[in-house]
Amino acid sequence: MTAPIPVENTYIVSLQLQRIGRHELWKGGKFSNALPYEKDSVSIVSLAEEPRIFLPDPFDCLQLHLSDSALGAFAEDNHQRRTTGFEVNPGEINEVLSNLGNALLPALAGSNIASGLFIDQVIFGMLNELTTRYGTRERSRHDDVNLSPLQLKIAQEMLVSENGGETALVDLARECKIPVSSFAGAFRAATGLSPAQWIRRYRIDLAQDLLLTTGLALRDIAARCGFADQGHLTKAFSASVGMTPSVWRRNR
Structure with a gap:
């Protein structure tokens, strides 16, 4: 059994370089699991949980020590929300971490072929994989922002205005x-589409209505619907409907 480890806000990430058939993991003096760990599997334990492990057989693994301050710095440097914990199934295979870890081994063995920049890039890749796949994030006060019916109406009116196609997200949000x-997430939650997808769908729907109810030429329909020209209308219409405006009109 390993000796007690001082309690601190640090995570130990273990990437198994060979299979572990027998082990026992204890946390806070209580039994946690005795699952086998296959080669390339990953486990993450918090030192705050007072982990101890019984390993009767030889083992070989690559370990990363991730302090709370290091995770905070990584989040700040990459404009992410802070990782506050990890959730991983014990013994889960992670080929991304395995490939990155094996790329790092020669440098850790003292090879001089790896530059500091290379090592930094590999560590960055491992941190990104760990925080993206397994990390739990602190909540933001903006996580649950929803658009009211009035806000949605304002946004849609701006999008369908004469210069709506050039409207920036910052203006819509303001x-x-x-x-x-x-804003983008709230708009998608309300409509099922991004702002760009919504205005494209609106213009196609309007074009279909004009094709059915008027005898306007395609160039005039393009102008009324906010397309740059007839060619732009034809390209967007064909991509959405599966046929050109002229063919669609004849078939109706």
Whole structure:
């Protein structure tokens, strides 16, 4: 059994370089699991949980010590929300971490072929994989922002205005009085589409209506619907409907 480890806000990430058939993991004096760990499997334990492990057989693994301050610095440097914990199934195989870890081994063995930049890039890749796949994030006060019916109406009216196609997200968010970082997600939650997808769908629907109810030439329909020209209308219409506006009109 390993000796007690001082309690601290640090995570130990273990990447198994060979299979472990027998072991026992204890946390806070209580039995946790005795699952076998296959080669290339990953485990993450918090030193705050007072882990101890019984390993009767030889083992070989690559370990990363991730302090709370290091995770905070990584999040800040990469404009992410802070990782507050990890959730991983014990013994889960992770080929991305395995490939990155094996690329790092020669440098850890003292090889002089690896530059500091290379090592930094590999460590960055491992941290990104760990925090993205297994990390739990601190909540933001903007996580649950929703558009009210009035806010949605304001945004849609701006999008269908004469220069709506050039409207920036920051302008839409400002008029709706919500953070720009939350606007796209809130709009998609309300409509099922991104703002760009919504205005494209709106223009195609309007073009179909004009094709059915008027005898306008395609160039005039393109102008009314906010397309740059007839060619732009034809390309967008064909991509959405599966046929050109002229063919669609004849078939109706």
